[in-house]
Amino acid sequence: MRFIKVGIEKLHGILKKNAYLSKLQPILNALDEALFGTDKVNSLPHIADRIDIKRFMTTVIIALVPATLASIYFWGLRVLAIIVVSYVFGGLVEVAFAIVRKKEIHEGFLVTGLIFPLILPPSTPLWVVAVGVVFGVLFGKEVFGGTGKNIFNPAIVGRIFLSVAFPKIMSSNWQMPFTSGLGGFLHYQNTLDAVTSATPLALLKNQATATSYANLLFGQSAGCIGETFRIGLIIGGVFLIFTRIIDWRIPLTYLSTVLVFAGANSYFFHNSNIAPAGFQLLSGGLLLGAFFMATDPVTSPFTKGGRWIASILLGLLTVLIRSFSGYVEGVMFSILILNVFSPLIDTVVLNIRYRKK
Amino acid sequence: MLKRARQFQGGYRFKNYINQAEPEILEEKTPSQVIIPLRQGFSIEVKPLVKKGDKVFAGQIIARDDASISSPVHSSINGVVEDIKAIDYLKHKVSAVVIKASNSSQEISRLPGYSAQWQKLSSEKIEELIYLSGASSLGKSGIPTRFKSSIISPEDAEHLIIHAVGAQPYNISLELLLKDNSLVNFFEGIKILNKVMPKAKVHLAVNAQKKELIGRFVELSAQLDWLDIYPLDAKYPAAAEEILVTTLLNRKFPYGYSAANIGVVVLDIQAVLGVSEAVIEGKPLIEKTIALCGPSFKENTHLKVRVGTSLNEIVNERLKIEFPQRVILNSLLMGINLNDLSLPVDRTFSEIIAIPENKEREFLAFLSPGVNADSYTRAFLAQWLPGARKSPDSNQHGEERPCISCGYCEEVCPVKIIPHLLSKHVEREIIDEKLVNYGIYSCIECGLCNFVCPSKILLLQHIKKGQQELAKEGLDRDKCVLPGFELKGLEELRSITKK
Numbered sequence: 001m002r003f004i005k006v007g008i009e010k011l012h013g014i015l016k017k018n019a020y021l022s023k024l025q026p027i028l029n030a031l032d033e034a035l036f037g038t039d040k041v042n043s044l045p046h047i048a049d050r051i052d053i054k055r056f057m058t059t060v061i062i063a064l065v066p067a068t069l070a071s072i073y074f075w076g077l078r079v080l081a082i083i084v085v086s087y088v089f090g091g092l093v094e095v096a097f098a099i100v101r102k103k104e105i106h107e108g109f110l111v112t113g114l115i116f117p118l119i120l121p122p123s124t125p126l127w128v129v130a131v132g133v134v135f136g137v138l139f140g141k142e143v144f145g146g147t148g149k150n151i152f153n154p155a156i157v158g159r160i161f162l163s164v165a166f167p168k169i170m171s172s173n174w175q176m177p178f179t180s181g182l183g184g185f186l187h188y189q190n191t192l193d194a195v196t197s198a199t200p201l202a203l204l205k206n207q208a209t210a211t212s213y214a215n216l217l218f219g220q221s222a223g224c225i226g227e228t229f230r231i232g233l234i235i236g237g238v239f240l241i242f243t244r245i246i247d248w249r250i251p252l253t254y255l256s257t258v259l260v261f262a263g264a265n266s267y268f269f270h271n272s273n274i275a276p277a278g279f280q281l282l283s284g285g286l287l288l289g290a291f292f293m294a295t296d297p298v299t300s301p302f303t304k305g306g307r308w309i310a311s312i313l314l315g316l317l318t319v320l321i322r323s324f325s326g327y328v329e330g331v332m333f334s335i336l337i338l339n340v341f342s343p344l345i346d347t348v349v350l351n352i353r354y355r356k357k
Numbered sequence: 358m359l360k361r362a363r364q365f366q367g368g369y370r371f372k373n374y375i376n377q378a379e380p381e382i383l384e385e386k387t388p389s390q391v392i393i394p395l396r397q398g399f400s401i402e403v404k405p406l407v408k409k410g411d412k413v414f415a416g417q418i419i420a421r422d423d424a425s426i427s428s429p430v431h432s433s434i435n436g437v438v439e440d441i442k443a444i445d446y447l448k449h450k451v452s453a454v455v456i457k458a459s460n461s462s463q464e465i466s467r468l469p470g471y472s473a474q475w476q477k478l479s480s481e482k483i484e485e486l487i488y489l490s491g492a493s494s495l496g497k498s499g500i501p502t503r504f505k506s507s508i509i510s511p512e513d514a515e516h517l518i519i520h521a522v523g524a525q526p527y528n529i530s531l532e533l534l535l536k537d538n539s540l541v542n543f544f545e546g547i548k549i550l551n552k553v554m555p556k557a558k559v560h561l562a563v564n565a566q567k568k569e570l571i572g573r574f575v576e577l578s579a580q581l582d583w584l585d586i587y588p589l590d591a592k593y594p595a596a597a598e599e600i601l602v603t604t605l606l607n608r609k610f611p612y613g614y615s616a617a618n619i620g621v622v623v624l625d626i627q628a629v630l631g632v633s634e635a636v637i638e639g640k641p642l643i644e645k646t647i648a649l650c651g652p653s654f655k656e657n658t659h660l661k662v663r664v665g666t667s668l669n670e671i672v673n674e675r676l677k678i679e680f681p682q683r684v685i686l687n688s689l690l691m692g693i694n695l696n697d698l699s700l701p702v703d704r705t706f707s708e709i710i711a712i713p714e715n716k717e718r719e720f721l722a723f724l725s726p727g728v729n730a731d732s733y734t735r736a737f738l739a740q741w742l743p744g745a746r747k748s749p750d751s752n753q754h755g756e757e758r759p760c761i762s763c764g765y766c767e768e769v770c771p772v773k774i775i776p777h778l779l780s781k782h783v784e785r786e787i788i789d790e791k792l793v794n795y796g797i798y799s800c801i802e803c804g805l806c807n808f809v810c811p812s813k814i815l816l817l818q819h820i821k822k823g824q825q826e827l828a829k830e831g832l833d834r835d836k837c838v839l840p841g842f843e844l845k846g847l848e849e850l851r852s853i854t855k856k
Contacts (some may be wrong), residue, residue, distance in 0.1 A: 001720055033756055037722035040753040041714060044817070045690040045804035046683060047526065050730035050737060051811045052755020054723035056763070059736045106758060148759030148812075243735040247764065302762040302777070350778075354794045 008032050026098040030105040057110045063240045064114055064292065067231030071225045074177030075122035076184040079225055085126050087113040090133040097142045106300070108147035112137065115292060116155040118164070118226025119285060119332070122175050122189075128166055132158040152339045153299050156332050174199055174222035195224045202284045204275055216282040227285045237291030246295035249307045249323040254290045255281060257306060257315020273323040280319060289331035290314075299339045305349040310338050359575050360587045362565050365604045367771040368592030369733060369805055371526040375746045376646035378708075380533040382659045384569065386482035391433050391665025392472040394444065395420045396451045398494030400427040401853055405454055411438045412459070415515045416466035416641045417455055418489065428494035428506050431645035433663040434458045435646070445792055446573040446700060447686070451699070454621055456665070472640025472769070475549060482554055483636055484511070490635030491642040494704060497598055498617035498850070501554065508617050508846030508853070514554040516606060519547065520562045521570070524595040524673050526689045526731075526749060527650035529707045533659055534626050534646070543626060544577050546633030550624075551583060557622065558603050562589040576619040591772075595689065598623040598676035600771055603656075603758055607734060611842045612799045613834045618844040627707060645706055649675060653682040653711035668698040672709060681714040683751050690804040715750035733765055733809040766806035766816055772799045776806035776816040783823035787796075788830060793837045797823050 008031065015022045034054065042048050072079045090113045098105045116133050124132075125307070136158020141150040163170045176197050178184045197203070200211040200221045211221050219229040240246040280286065294300060294314055296299035299312050314334050321330025396402040403420040413419055413432040421429035432454075440455040464482055466488050472478055478486075484502035487493050493506030501507040501514055502758055523530055535543055551559055561578075563571050565588035578584045586637050587605055589595055595604075598616040601623055602608055608619065616623050627646070634640040643664045649657055654675050661672055668684075672695075685692040695709070717726065727737030731747040739745035766776040774796040797820060806816040827833065 007786065010410075010735060034721075034723070036718040038717050038753055038756055039716045040756075041751040042807075045808050046692065046694075046751055047689050047731070047749045047808065048752070048754050049734075049809045049811070050727055050732045050754050051734045051809075052723060052813065053750055053758045053811050054755065055736055056734075056761075056811045058723055104758075108761070135849070143856060146759070148761050233631055243734065243740075244765075245734060268583070282740075288465075289752075297761050297763045302767075303775075304762055304764075306768075328653065354796075 004035065008035070015119070018354070019288045024098050026105050027095055030098075033104075053107045057107045059243055059245050060111045060240065060292070061114055063182060063224070063236035063245075064118070066112065067118065067226045067229050067278065067288070068189040070219055070229035070232050071118065071122075073183045074187055074219055074228065075175065075189045075225055076178065076189040078189040079117070079122070079184070081126060082117045082120065082124065082129050082225070083114065083260055085129045086117045088296065089130040090137045092229060093134055093137040097146065101146070103146070106147035108141075109137065112141075112154045115226075116158055118288065119155060119159050119224050122225050124162075124169065124171075128162060128169055129167075129261040134158075135161045148298055150298055151336060151343070153296050154295055156293060156336050156339075159332060176222055177219060177228065178352065199223050200279075201275070201322065203282075204279065204292070205328050208280065210284070213278060213282055216279075222245060224285060224288075227288045230282055230287050231290060237287065240291065240295075246291065247297075249304065249309060250295045250300060250311045251290040253308055253311030254314045254318075255286070256296055257312050258286065258319055261316060261319045274319060275322070280322070284322070285331040286318065286328045289335055293332075294335050299342060301342045301346045301349070303346050303349040303353070304346070305353065306342070306345040309345055310342060313341075314338050358578070358582070358585050359571070359599040360585050362590070363562070363604050364736060365595070365600055365771060366591070366773060367437050367769050367805075367808070368524075368590075368594065369769050370592050370599075371524070371731070371747075373744060374526045374731075375495075375729070375748045376650060376652045376654065376657045377527060378530060378650045378657045378659050379790050380530040380536075380659070382533060382646065382661055383658055385662045385666065385671060386432050387461050387463060387663055388440075388666045388670055389459065389665075389817070391436075391458075391663060392444070392455065392667065393419065393430060393432065393454045393665040394446050394451050394701065394703050395430055396446075396449060397430055397491070397664070398428065399496065399499035399853070400494045400703050401425050402451050403427045403430055405441055405452065405722055407432075407437055407438050407454065411437075413456060414440060414466055415464065416468075416643060418450060418641075426499070426505050426853055428491050428499065429489060431491060431641045431643050431664075432456055433665045435460055435462055445697070445780075447703075465643065466540050467639035468480055468635065468641060469639075471636060473637050475545070475636045480552060483549060486639065487549075487553070487632055490631065490640065491704065492631030492635050495631055495642075496622065496624045498615040498622070498631065500550070500624065500628065501617070501622060507622070508615065508849035511554045512556060513620050513845050514557040514617075516560060516622070516831060517550055517554055517557040518560045518562065518598070518601050518605060518616075518621060518623045519626070520594045520596050520623065521567075522562055522564045522591055524564075524591040524593040525708075525800065525840065527592075527648070527708055529627075529646070529648040530657055530659065531564065531570065531626070534630065535570065535668050539630065540577070542633040542637065543702070545637060546629035546631075547584065547630055547649065549636050550629065554622065559584045561586045562595075562601060562605060563587070564591045565589055566591060582644045585651070587833060593805065594771055594801070596625070597771070597803060599801045609841075611838055611844060612801065613838055614842075614844060614847070615850055618846055618850060619842065620845060625707075629633060633672050642704055645702060645704060647671075647702065647706050648708045649711075650708055653677050653684075653710045653713055662702055664703055665701045667701050668695060668709075670684055671702070672698055672711070676711060681716075682711050683714045685710045685712070689749060690808065691802065698856050710767040713750040715752040717752070719752075733769060734811075744805075749817070753813055755811065755813050757814065760812055760814055763811060765809040765811070769805040771803060771805070772796070772801055773840075774799050776820060780814060780816045780819040783819045783826070787814040787846050788823065788826045790832065792823055792827060793832055797827065798834050798838050800824075808815060
């Protein structure tokens, strides 16, 4: 520990002297801060809450651990490779911008770098992962000025870019998960001739085959890497709500809107395009999106009223896109669309709340 | 009468901080020298009546000014005036009288005309005793008497709120202050105040967790139909007058002015005890009970000290010396730093808090389990273990980062403003009417937004800066807050805050 400290201090000295190397200062600072924390003291108030952005983001990652571990079990060690690629290439973009801007490296990327792999199909080639994460971080976040100023969720920007740019890679060939023994913990990936299948939403829409709720809940279905182990996502989401890292309003309203909308359909309108409520809830990326992406504080509305409104719209949009568009899944499109409208929703809510009396 | 429990939106419960002051009291020796600031509590600086070389006795009034809003100041020991000099005291420049003790007698001379049968005294006599004792300078705007001790006169007081909540991380012990006989005295004090302010309805707000205390209060107030008791959730800043007025009385508050301006007098337990001691025992306010709290004291206890005793004498011996300490007056959230320990204690002291000045960098701090970490979030073990003890220090615990709009500051804000929104406007120099609309002048500077911010943004400081910038543009507080209120004693308030 001490020799790391001394080492970092020496590096600080070297960077100070060399004009070229000094540009790498943000990297060293980030390392230094992550390892040793801060020596700054408060002015007023004299005490500070122990939460900081590092802990904040770490807590989100902890909440994703069950789903991530399960995804390795289901899809093989290749998932680890995907995660590493995502962190490395996304991190490079982050570091490059920090160096150019002469700013500190921000921790928001820790979550983006993990969520992005979780919303990819398991068979995504590694180079596609790299392209997607670079695009997402660059155009979803950095062009707006970095963490805190971005309008879009960078992971979703990357994912949608891939869907549009490489439709074939992204939508064909959904593997079925390992289900026996140690599964994916011992294999790099499922063999090529392993059973492939459409995702449960597509199965229902195109072949009217319903996957059982138990299979959906425990991950015995095709789907994106991190979205199928839904029981883990629910546990993680509830954990985040309990720790107050995410606002309970968003997942609660989002999920109940989906349930009510789809439920009302089965009772009153009987439109066969709209899947039943329980199936909507437990299929596709809804749980992952509702707990981990719609709740991103930067890109969702910051007013409480705005959060209610946005989540209701999210629910409606998700069901509409799933049922009536050419796509089988609608969660990511809905979140991206609501990202665009968040500032507007906030403005309207603020104008109503603070209208002149 | 016991009323239903009250709650307010926002705020934060500071629970289980280590090293609270034990409910016991140590009487300090009379000091060999005192420095008596001539401005103590709610008062302008008063003119000295003594000069160098004069002999004074404990309890003698050494400075008073009957023409302005003020309360007299006493010598706290028997001795000789050694000097009258200017000192930098709690952010003000004031004159102070230095007195050297001539003997170590504990005697305190009594005020003339006090009586245990105070009911027989005239209102004027009672008010005179309160004024002469100096107790009238306690409370955020003083206690109204006919001697110009507050910005309003006793007839103008419509409500009297007394609070016994203790919602800070460190509080003076309610149990100690209201032990045995003190509880009876406290109630006598309330009755005396009721006589002084006959038009005022009296409201007593008590920490809702202190069930036993509430029970005793209800017992003692059985005959008093003018007294209401409210259990109040002990969330910080429950004792702020802005919160008490809006929560108990459901009235709009003229933020930035005083509760007295709308006819509400807000007092704490010590002020009420001061009143009863003045009237029943004739004691001038020259002794103060002070709680020594926080992990940097060797012992956490209460002290009874004479006003004017230097901090060195009471704090120095008791501070741990292994590492640097920060010594703070009255509140970890809003209190002044007591850097200069040669300064004296005055009437307004109730807690002295010492915490480690922690400039140590912690290895992998963001991964620490945090068994004694206080946080609004539940991201640390301390929030999962019931009864976990929180230990405070002055470290910032994290680097400054851009705002991620997590909304914690809005959730804890007790006056329903959105600090991060205001802060962003100020940072981008968008200073206009909108800020007023968003309630920038409602800020009561409780400091909770700074406390909870995970990005360690100085929201409070940004809000204050925004207020100053607005004032430069002509949108000052008077213009934005005053319409809609009919305030009493505004000139009087200004006469004090200006100086």
